[in-house]
Amino acid sequence: MAGRRFYGAMFGLVLGLAQPAGAEPMLPPQAPVEVLPLEITIEGLGGAGGERLRSELSDVQFVAVGEDHGFAEPPRLAAALGQELAQTKGAPVHHAVEVGPHTVDKVANVLRAEGLVGLDAIVDDQPSIMPFLANLDDASLALPYARAGRLWGIDQEFIGSGPMLYALLAARAHDPELRRTLGAWRDSDRAALAAGQFDKVSLSSLARADFARLRQGFSDDPEALQMVDALAESARIYQYNDVERYFENNDERGKLMAAYFLARYRAAKGPPPRVLFKMGAYHLGRGITPTSIFDLGSLLPGLAAASGKRSLHIAVVPIAGQVRAIAPGPQGLTKVSAYDEDVVAKLLAGAGIELDSLPAQGLALIPLEPIRQRMSGKVRRELPEFARFMLLGFDYLVTTRDAKAATHFEAWEPGMESRLVLQ
Known part of the structure; x- marks a missing residue:
């Protein structure tokens, strides 16, 4: 041990002597830790956070939006990202969802023929027939891709299907x-x-x-x-x-999702397709997930690199607000309640970001690379497992102190979809 310390000190001394006086350092400065306001509009992305995300899209093949389920913000952000991605040069954009392929085939046919009203009729008849696409926000995200024949279902068939x-x-x-x-x-x-x-x-x-x-x-x-x-x-x-x-x-579920995705990917005509994912965050982060597996998110970077592109991974997890969860009862299949999780708060505390520095309402975009560079191993190890996974497995965190609950079709009235983006 003493020998290693000696040689380490000597190596540092030699490097110091070899650096000419006044020479520029070899290492670039670290990027600052940032909290950027992010807006979602009918046209796409806005605010400084929107500009940052838009600047990322020129060489991206896969955009992976990983969510904590039950919120309106993730599908609305994904819809805006899909709009922005479609405006950049490249192959057509497809949308992959956390729903079984045969359920999605049925849903896509209904959306093409009848729009959201047709899907509402299915969910009204059997509210628990599918996850996620039974939420108006997710269905609105899927609608243009269904109409274009570019909606992919890549999960197991839901237990209620x-x-x-x-x-x-x-x-x-x-x-x-x-x-x-x-x-x-x-x-x-x-x-x-x-x-x-x-x-x-x-x-x-x-x-x-x-x-x-x-x-x-x-x-x-x-x-x-x-x-x-x-x-x-x-x-x-x-x-x-x-x-x-x-x-x-x-x-086994992760392997099935990868197999369904690759089958769709290989069957797509023309150049390698671009794909917009919106799924649970566990599925779309890089590295070993909190369920101790390598999931779909770990497949995307290498597959994109093979086409000279890259994947962009964005976690959307709130600090506070309202959430919709499955809770069968007299009120219906789902219930809206206060969201009470401290995962993001602990991640931000470990990064030295005060909660008061985030807007009281609206979204904030936080680049995670600068935080990874600065956070010590001890602080990182003491984070909750999901927080550590987000930090290491995603490029950006989108969060809010005022999350809006997803709108299930059981709470929908025709015309509501026109107000989704602006809520």
């Missing part, structure tokens, strides 16, 4: 007994979901043999077989949770 997908399969079935089976599963799922009993839904209980019999009934229908296989894979992944095999649940 059975009633819709079983109905689609029943419409294709020739065997009356098969139609009765699918109808029974649909009706049982509808009753369980209406009661908020997600543990009694078919994807939590169907066995491999059930899906094998279903496959036999659609042996001459490749499209139906794809749907059956997607449901079987979703059931398998969900059922890891039933026996508390949580790591495998997350790992």
